[in-house]
Amino acid sequence: MSVLIECVPNFSEGRRQDVIEAIVAPFKNRKGCYLFDSRADEDHNRLVVSLCGEPNAICDALIEAGKVAVATIDLNTHKGAHPRMGAVDVIPFTPVKGITMEECVELSHQFAQRFYDELKVPVFYYEDSSVRPDRTRLEQVRKGQYEALKELVKTDPSRAADVGPNELHPTAGGTAIGARKFLVAFNVNLNTTNVEIAKIIGKRVRASNGGFSCVKGMGVDLPEKGLVQVSMNLVDYEKTAMYRVLEFIRMEAARWGVTVNGTEVYGMIPAGAMLDSAAYYLQVDNFHNEQVLELKLLDLMQQD
Amino acid sequence: MSVLIECVPNFSEGRRQDVIEAIVAPFKNRKGCYLFDSRADEDHNRLVVSLCGEPNAICDALIEAGKVAVATIDLNTHKGAHPRMGAVDVIPFTPVKGITMEECVELSHQFAQRFYDELKVPVFYYEDSSVRPDRTRLEQVRKGQYEALKELVKTDPSRAADVGPNELHPTAGGTAIGARKFLVAFNVNLNTTNVEIAKIIGKRVRASNGGFSCVKGMGVDLPEKGLVQVSMNLVDYEKTAMYRVLEFIRMEAARWGVTVNGTEVYGMIPAGAMLDSAAYYLQVDNFHNEQVLELKLLDLMQQD
Known part of the structure; x- marks a missing residue:
């Protein structure tokens, strides 16, 4: 196959x-x-x-x-x-x-x-x-x-x-x-207990309020962690890359002096979504996913 | 298998x-x-x-x-x-x-x-x-x-x-x-024509001069690009992650006001090397490589 x-x-x-x-x-x-x-x-x-x-x-x-x-x-x-x-x-x-x-x-x-x-x-x-x-x-x-x-x-x-x-x-x-496209569940946790900040950013990041066209999102409270979260679905990770969404949220949160505590990738994610962001942050020129040993092997095994 | x-x-x-x-x-x-x-x-x-x-x-x-x-x-x-x-x-x-x-x-x-x-x-x-x-x-x-x-x-x-x-x-x-371990060929290009800067950083980053224990490296001139390069082999990418090497070089180059123009990954690279750096920069808590669809599929296909 x-x-x-x-x-x-x-x-x-x-x-x-x-x-x-x-x-x-x-x-x-x-x-x-x-x-x-x-x-x-x-x-x-x-x-x-x-x-x-x-x-x-x-x-x-x-x-x-x-x-x-x-x-x-x-x-x-x-x-x-x-x-x-x-x-x-x-x-x-x-x-x-x-x-x-x-x-x-x-x-x-x-x-x-x-x-x-x-x-x-x-x-x-x-x-x-x-x-x-x-x-x-x-x-x-x-x-x-x-x-x-x-x-x-x-x-x-x-x-x-x-x-x-x-x-x-x-x-x-x-x-x-x-x-339908692959859904990537990506959540960004913020170092604050003020859920209003997560709610405001949740609106700013999502398509329905003028944000990224391939993002659905909302702000939720995580009281047991003492944090708040921008909880998102990326409905087209090829058009709206994870790093762009994260850096946008970081920039918005800085308005209140709030920082990103960490993020979550929930469930499965296609390799391309992670590799895109790796190539951005590592500033790799002309990176091809076929350079990844396991992806190349998968290609060859599928031709069996 | x-x-x-x-x-x-x-x-x-x-x-x-x-x-x-x-x-x-x-x-x-x-x-x-x-x-x-x-x-x-x-x-x-x-x-x-x-x-x-x-x-x-x-x-x-x-x-x-x-x-x-x-x-x-x-x-x-x-x-x-x-x-x-x-x-x-x-x-x-x-x-x-x-x-x-x-x-x-x-x-x-x-x-x-x-x-x-x-x-x-x-x-x-x-x-x-x-x-x-x-x-x-x-x-x-x-x-x-x-x-x-x-x-x-x-x-x-x-x-x-x-x-x-x-x-x-x-x-x-x-x-x-x-x-032997997998060799990752990772090169970092710097926005300068002064090859001495690449040579100094090439020494500082490598094991033999007190740098990272799993890095071999040297500075080379790229006159056709108008840049210089820190050319490296990472001999154990699990111990010395790519992002650490890149950010170290960025920090050293800043001493001369020089910035990173881009990087190169030459040849094949194991998925884990890229995913490690993606998880660092995206600040993903508890990321598991088995969450990557293609890696999970490869596991299942190997059990056939």
Whole structure:
């Protein structure tokens, strides 16, 4: 394989261990499909699976796992703290290497058709795969959850399915499928207990208030640490590099004589996001990610 | 495979294309052995092969390639600008992942015995594999080259072989085998045309003059760029991080009001070297290299 995607499908089952294991099984020991993590949450009654690998292998596994979920989960009796509209609730495809966002959107559309053909569960596109400007965010697609959507899909044209009929699957509901960029969770902790400073900077750094166009952020209090935090999602780390966001926050905080105590990278991060910032601070001219031994090796192993 | 080493064997053939191809062939299309690069130089009459992968696969390929080299190269008639003592001149083993330096030394010793058993070429240990304090550097091992060594090995106990008899192979000479750390080539360019400043800083930064214990360095002129350079090898990037070396040079240069124009990373570099510096400058608390998507994927692919 020479193309790499990330995929984090969410299933509406976080309690029955046998069902969870049966859903996760198709992602294991499959050539080209690598299971990073699977986490079931009882309160949310939800299973989140993290995958990385080659598109065909991941799509094949998703169909197999989807069949298990459709056969075992009934949305009419499902209860959990997390919003949901289907047994297979959401499938995001994220380009990692050797694939453009446009190709990833095309992949998601083709997969959506196969998903409906084989599972008879209607599909709703979201994020970059959306074909309706008013329906790109998952919250818009899933508004009212399964209970409301099963009626609205029949009556409200703005809530119609993108693939399949305007009628949800009687037990498995509907599934949101879409391509989206990799999210980097990046938090900056400030040496102050004044949460107002973090809140003001959280606004200044984020797109919705005139900040960086690829940053979502807000200020939160960390009383147990005696610090405050600018908590962020970088929705396109290639356009808005981590070092620019950090130095912007440092500059804003200096207005109050406040310094950066430290930062957090939460969860997974693509190598490029860290290497970009390393090359900036180390002032490396013409650095190429292929100079990194492990990335070069990964390229060669993928050609096997 | 779960263990990763780098290996850069040097062969004394840079001119005959058919011999070069026959030596490189065993490194191609072999599971667990990945060929990064092979460069033949006519003036040096030398072939440098860059490999990365699993120790057993690399060792098997080295034996095969060594047999070709021993059968086709005659040191009695070999001429080239680069010092050499054998058809297979030097084989360095470098730990990359899942293997300690001690284990890499053990690997080199075991391989040296196999190399002698199968090729009848005596082996001389060097670097971390050396068992003689006065013979660790390759220059010490190879002093006088093939022509002198073939006599000295018989008469001078300090030049005796570590594996095999005290008589070189009649055509293939002897081979230096050893484990060593990864070398990072890191150069810092300064905004001045005064090469004395680079020379002074080159001395201050290096181990031999009281600087960092894992840095070799010197100042050189870059007249075509109108800059000067502190040119360095970091011989243990885990002990002496890149950011520390850069900031030290920046501090020294400031004494003359000189600033850092940029830096160069020449050739391959392990991910950890760049990630260490990224985590420092981005002030990331508790960053783990396993958070990097591609490194995690490489781990999983190696378990296949």
